Amino acid sequence: MNSFNPNFKTLMGPGPSNIDPRVLNAMARPIIGHLDPQFIELMDDIKELLRYAYQTENPLTFPVSAPGSAGMESCFANLVEPGDKVLVCINGVFGGRMKENVIRCGGEAVIVEDEWGTPVSPDKVEAALKTHPDIKILAFVHAETSTGVCSDAAALAKLAQAHGCLTIMDCVTSLAGVPVLIDEWGIDAAYSGSQKCLSCPPGLSPVTFSPRAIETIRKRNTPIQSWFLDLSLVMDYWSGDEARSYHHTAPINAMYALHESLLLVRDEGLENAWARHQTHHEALKAGLEKLGLTLLVEEPYRLPQMNSVLIPEALKAREGDIRKTLLNEHNLEIGAGLGALAGKIWRIGLMGFGASEDNVHTCLSALEEVL
Numbered sequence: 465m466n467s468f469n470p471n472f473k474t475l476m477g478p479g480p481s482n483i484d485p486r487v488l489n490a491m492a493r494p495i496i497g498h499l500d501p502q503f504i505e506l507m508d509d510i511k512e513l514l515r516y517a518y519q520t521e522n523p524l525t526f527p528v529s530a531p532g533s534a535g536m537e538s539c540f541a542n543l544v545e546p547g548d549k550v551l552v553c554i555n556g557v558f559g560g561r562m563k564e565n566v567i568r569c570g571g572e573a574v575i576v577e578d579e580w581g582t583p584v585s586p587d588k589v590e591a592a593l594k595t596h597p598d599i600k601i602l603a604f605v606h607a608e609t610s611t612g613v614c615s616d617a618a619a620l621a622k623l624a625q626a627h628g629c630l631t632i633m634d635c636v637t638s639l640a641g642v643p644v645l646i647d648e649w650g651i652d653a654a655y656s657g658s659q660k661c662l663s664c665p666p667g668l669s670p671v672t673f674s675p676r677a678i679e680t681i682r683k684r685n686t687p688i689q690s691w692f693l694d695l696s697l698v699m700d701y702w703s704g705d706e707a708r709s710y711h712h713t714a715p716i717n718a719m720y721a722l723h724e725s726l727l728l729v730r731d732e733g734l735e736n737a738w739a740r741h742q743t744h745h746e747a748l749k750a751g752l753e754k755l756g757l758t759l760l761v762e763e764p765y766r767l768p769q770m771n772s773v774l775i776p777e778a779l780k781a782r783e784g785d786i787r788k789t790l791l792n793e794h795n796l797e798i799g800a801g802l803g804a805l806a807g808k809i810w811r812i813g814l815m816g817f818g819a820s821e822d823n824v825h826t827c828l829s830a831l832e833e834v835l
């Protein structure tokens with residue numbers, strides 16, 4: 465066996481996305497101790513940069529040392545106690561995982577379902593909140609990566625507040641690709657992932673918790689069943705004061721990468737990053753239409769960074785081979801459909817560093833040739 469040297473591939477699936485060379489270079493810098501004062505400074509910078517990315521003043525904003533799924537578990541494990549009622553909105557794969565989290569925390573999941581490819585219906589959510597006045601938390605996915613749909617987070621958060629509920633929002637795919645306004649919307653807990661629009665390697669999950677969420681956690685009657693994700697313990701490691709205690713060994717070089725990718729976001733400016741995703745999405749859409757392909761999601765709910773393309777009837781039988789040809793002959797990865805949409809759609813990502821004119825061209829010319 466020799467060193468592993470994969471070819472460069474253009475990643476235009478549901479994540480991971482390609483990584484800015486600046487971020488990869490940052491990862492290769494010398495390791496230092498995870499309690500070294502220099503590393504503590506880096507942690508403080510990361511928290512500040514994440515607060516910008518999330519548009520929040522929440523002091524408890526930091527990356528969980530594990531992928532997006534761990535950020536999800538962190539929100540549910542800390543906020544849901546046995547017997548708590550949680551309203552979970554399901555319009556794709558990731559809403560289903562939220563439900564599973566609620567059940568495993570001993571909570572009772574009340575479900576509002578919407579068809580895959582459509583957004584969460586605020587009317588249905590409002591009706592469910594009225595039917596179940598004892599609901600403690602509303603949980604929803606802002607950007608459903610399995611379908612390419614963006615739900616109206618501001619409207620959903622407003623309903624939760626009107627009914628005295630906390631909110632948990634999945635913004636794994638939305639963060640830095642479309643507006644995520646934690647404080648303006650009044651979201652209580654949110655989690656994301658490093659490998660989607662932050663164009664960082666996978667393995668870190670930025671989370672943010674509002675003061676109201678922290679108060680709820682402090683008032684728990686039962687201990688948090690997960691030791692690793694227990695925020696009261698993690699907080700001592702990530703907190704702002706001098707006395708940081710050992711909790712776990714942070715993935716140090718991965719933090720260098722996240723820091724560099726957050727600097728890229730800050731230097732570009734969030735508004736510019738959102739606009740760039742939109743511009744390249746429109747170019748991709750126009751090119752796909754020229755090839756006779758259409759998108760699954762209706763225009764107002766489309767995520768620019770996750771384009772679900774309907775596979776024409778005549779190509780459905782060959783869809784797996786087409787993706788294989790794109791990967792083998794064009795070094796281009798696009799995503800398959802999941803669950804109810806398996807075999808029916810392709811998912812073409814334009815995330816972070818990958819939201820570029822080059823990627824739009826690469827994808828359209830490869831598709832044209834293969835189709």
Ligand SMILES: *Cc1c(COP(=O)(O)O)cnc(C)c1O
Binds near residue numbers: 533534634636666
């Ligand atoms: C990718 C993704 C996740 C899971 O993140 P991992 O890093 O794969 O654990 C959760 N929610 C959404 C919406 C995602 O797109």
